[in-house]
Amino acid sequence: MSREDVLVSADWAERHIGQEGVVFVEVDEDTAAYDHGHIPGAVKLDWKLDLQDPVRRDFVNREQFEKLLSGRGIGNDDTVVLYGGNNNWFAAYAYWYFKLYGHRDVKLLDGGRKRWELDDRKLVTDIPQRPTTEYRAQEQDLSIRAFRDEVTEAIGAKNLVDVRSPDEYAGRLLAPAHLPQEQSQRAGHVPTAVNVPWSKAANEDGTFRSDDELRKIYSGAGVDFDTSTIAYCRIGERSSHTWFVLHELLGQADVKNYDGSWTEYGSLVGVPIALGDEPGKA
Amino acid sequence: MSTADVSGSPTGQPASLGGGGCAAPDQAAPLPASVNLAKDTVIAGTVVADGGSPVGGAYVRLLDATGEFTAEVVTSALGDFRFFAAPGEWTVRALSRAGNADAQVTAEQGLNRLTLSVAQD
Numbered sequence: 001m002s003r004e005d006v007l008v009s010a011d012w013a014e015r016h017i018g019q020e021g022v023v024f025v026e027v028d029e030d031t032a033a034y035d036h037g038h039i040p041g042a043v044k045l046d047w048k049l050d051l052q053d054p055v056r057r058d059f060v061n062r063e064q065f066e067k068l069l070s071g072r073g074i075g076n077d078d079t080v081v082l083y084g085g086n087n088n089w090f091a092a093y094a095y096w097y098f099k100l101y102g103h104r105d106v107k108l109l110d111g112g113r114k115r116w117e118l119d120d121r122k123l124v125t126d127i128p129q130r131p132t133t134e135y136r137a138q139e140q141d142l143s144i145r146a147f148r149d150e151v152t153e154a155i156g157a158k159n160l161v162d163v164r165s166p167d168e169y170a171g172r173l174l175a176p177a178h179l180p181q182e183q184s185q186r187a188g189h190v191p192t193a194v195n196v197p198w199s200k201a202a203n204e205d206g207t208f209r210s211d212d213e214l215r216k217i218y219s220g221a222g223v224d225f226d227t228s229t230i231a232y233c234r235i236g237e238r239s240s241h242t243w244f245v246l247h248e249l250l251g252q253a254d255v256k257n258y259d260g261s262w263t264e265y266g267s268l269v270g271v272p273i274a275l276g277d278e279p280g281k282a
Numbered sequence: 283m284s285t286a287d288v289s290g291s292p293t294g295q296p297a298s299l300g301g302g303g304c305a306a307p308d309q310a311a312p313l314p315a316s317v318n319l320a321k322d323t324v325i326a327g328t329v330v331a332d333g334g335s336p337v338g339g340a341y342v343r344l345l346d347a348t349g350e351f352t353a354e355v356v357t358s359a360l361g362d363f364r365f366f367a368a369p370g371e372w373t374v375r376a377l378s379r380a381g382n383a384d385a386q387v388t389a390e391q392g393l394n395r396l397t398l399s400v401a402q403d
Contacts, residue, residue, distance in 0.1 A: 178353035199351035
């Protein structure tokens with residue numbers, strides 16, 4: 001796996017618009033951005049409506065995912081190119097989600113919507129009509145998804161990477177600063193987790209830093225590439241961005257995204273929590 | 283080149299807007315009911331271009347006192363942005379097709395307003 005296999009530039013994307021077998025998918029939490037203008041031919045996925053179970057806190061199941069992709073006209077052999085706002089957080093989440101259900105060829109558009117807009121590249125409002133497919137998903141690949149018990153077992157044993165902002169990590173804020181602050185959980189981080197904000201991996205325009213820079217950032221923070229890693233954030237989308245960096249760009253073998261993340265962990269009864277800027281003890 | 287006007291006058295805005303995931307909420311919407319300006323610290327303002335015309339669709343990032351990224355929002359059609367932060371030193375930086383700008387803010391409890399005037403670097 002190399003960078004070229006998983007990450008495409010805006011120039012590459014422009015050259016492949018309308019090409020048979022390449023499907024652009026915009027993924028956002030608020031799909032108003034798509035409705036106002038998207039890459040020509042791109043279909044949309046709504047992070048919440050399409051990818052979350054409407055009742056329980058979990059993903060849509062395999063059959064629901066098959067129905068979703070069939071309805072969007074995405075086939076098993078298509079190259080899926082994901083992009084979105086928020087520096088590709090939700091696109092990276094969808095990337096991880098597509099991998100979870102076994103889609104073979106998925107790519108992320110470097111810089112996402114932001115780079116595309118700042119470059120003043122073409123956006124259209126036409127909704128593409130793609131013929132439905134018979135999409136077949138695999139069982140979830142749980143080698144890339146962590147659940148809460150694995151997180152508590154990983155304390156002091158595996159790399160835990162908290163990718164939230166320093167203030168969320170330390171417990172001074174409970175949510176990112178563009179959101180009203182929640183009160184439903186305890187603040188802090190999983191003991192022994194190092195804090196490498198997802199943003200360290202990205203340039204100002206949302207593109208990823210070079211492999212060398214990325215390796216330096218994570219090893220400098222204490223991530224041992226020869227052992228296993230679990231990444232988490234608040235609801236699992238920023239940590240998908242970091243999962244993409246560690247697993248897809250840098251090729252670390254065992255990296256899981258803990259999608260329960262702080263909104264689950266910070267609400268658990270009896271689990272240890274560290275406060276402040278230091279990782280804390282196991 | 284950039285300029286900033288910072289003032290701290292709280293306003294009583296009507297309430298609406300629900301919570302959600304981590305994505306940026308509508309920047310033009312009134313402050314949510316759960317926001318208590320007697321307790322919370324809000325950094326809000328407008329991005330304008332030369333001549334004072336508002337810049338919609340600008341990317342505005344909030345950096346903490348060490349320069350670390352904290353949050354990013356996209357301005358409304360009227361150039362509005364808003365962050366929920368904490369008292370202290372912050373940098374607000376705008377990226378747009380009309381140019382970039384940044385400003386230092388010493389935020390206090392309540393509403394901290396500023397105007398970012400973008401120009402080509």
